[in-house]
Amino acid sequence: MKKIFVNALILSGILLMASCSDDDSKVVPADVPFVNPEVAEVYVGTQSPGDVWTWSLDKEQGHMTASWDYGTFDDTSDDIAIEGTFETFPSGFMKVTITNAEPANDEIPTDGTAWFYALEIPGMAMIIKPEGSIKGDIIAMVPEGDCANIPGSYNYIITAPGGQSDFDPITDEAFGYVDFAASGNGFDISGYKFSLDCVNDGACTDSGTIEGLPVATCVNNGFVEIMDGGKTVAQGQFTNAGAMMMDFGYGNGGVFALKTDANATKDALLNNTYNGIAYLPKHNDEQTVPVKLSFAKNDLNNMIGTGYKYTNIENGTVDNEEGAVVIVEDVINGRVLGSMNFDEDNDVSDMAAALLVNGNDQILIVTSYDEESLNPIILILAKQN
Known part of the structure; x- marks a missing residue:
């Protein structure tokens, strides 16, 4: 999985607020899969420099599965599937230990030396920190939602810079707002971007209207695709609680966004x-x-x-x-x-x-x-x- 797993997988741990049931009398049927889709909580997220992750968490069994697509949206042949177990610590963080990877890869060991730490707000977000031999970039994830809850205005932060070594938030786009407006079977996207030198009436090096994004289409469960010329150029996940991630493909990075909120005051x-x-x-x-x-x-x-x-x-x-x-x-x-x-x-x-x-x-x-x-x-x- 090339060095990207060390440089692009790198980041955040896994902190989930639940683990195996303490009820010793509960027996999991033998035919239940490693992660039971009937109870699994699904999260989708982005990681520098433009990788998409999907996690499924089975808190009844303390198991997880994940799929990793490092930017080639329309080509699944290079995706990697991961299985693991997890436990939650008194600090609130969770530790997920990798137990299997398909296809097998030397850079994703399954002997316990590769794990994630994570922090979860159930129904809102999960922050993941790759650790051990896979130490790397943070993964910012949100759970599935409903397509009907997408329209609205969102404040976004660049959380997965496309070029980590070149990213300069002082003069490059670092934050902004974006609006999703229902349009036919999809959503028109508009907004405004800022560099950090805009904050205190400075030079405002990189600012202006966000233009040129094609119509976004909600596929299912709040998952959005943006197509251009028959190819996928961005993927996003929206939650009913108002969180959103959007990934623009390998090398192009991604954002984490939160719906504008009158209750979100100083x-x-x-x-x-x-x-x-x-x-x-x-x-x-x-x-x-x-x-x-x-x-x-x-x-x-x-x-x-x-x-x-x-x-x-x-x-x-x-x-x-x-x-x-x-x-x-x-x-x-x-x-x-x-x-x-x-x-x-x-x-x-x-x-x-x-x-x-x-x-x-x-x-x-x-x-x-x-x-x-x-x-x-x-x-x-x-x-x-």
Whole structure:
């Protein structure tokens, strides 16, 4: 599966909030498949530089299956199928261990040395961190939904840069909004894009209307295809809860988006703690880092998020010495603007984010950069309290 699995599979773990039943009296019939489609929860997601994943999770048996398509949408001959088992830790993260891969590949070992960590908000999203011998890029996934719930406006963040080593969110497209409007049997797509230097009335290097996208068609269960000239140029998955992913094929990257939400305000962040994954696409050794972020108001009534990385994802230990600060300036219908600081000096980085509030569940997706190295950082976070 070539080096792409190390460079393009790389990222996020698997954190699911359920595992095998504790009822020892329950016997799984012998004819039940490894993952029972009758109970499986299906997620579809994107990973740099433009790979599509589909996961099926059987929480009754603690089993999962996954299919990986690294960008050749219309050619299934190079897809890889994976099987695994999973367990959930007190920290809320899940660990999925690969037990089988078809076709067999030396870069996807099945001896327990390859696994994923993951974090799930059931019905909304799942964030996956490839780990062990498959360490790599983050995978951002959403569950199946209904085609009728697709129309609306979404705030998006570039979460799977097409060229990780070249991606510069300061001057390249980093975030924006996109509208899906019902049109015949499909959806017309329009929107607007921004680079991060637009946030504080800066140069705004890459901004403007999103144009030229063909009509999107919903195939089933909220799964969307965009065709051009008889070929698939993009695939997406929408959920009923308002989350969406869209992948534009190998080398072209993908986005994670959240439906605009009047309930997604600055005050909706207050006193919340989020777990998630920080994605560092330009780091060679550690592209993904598990993190915790908590919000409070300071003496000036500013909304401040303080974040630290996990030193042990399984027992929930965090490093309280080194962290980052998120300063939220404004939130309008789920579109968040502000800044980040990584070393307690006066220099800050522009920050944009998308926030979705669904009852007590929340997703927060952040794009920013290190103020010294200027390397991009992307956060995908799930509310824990």
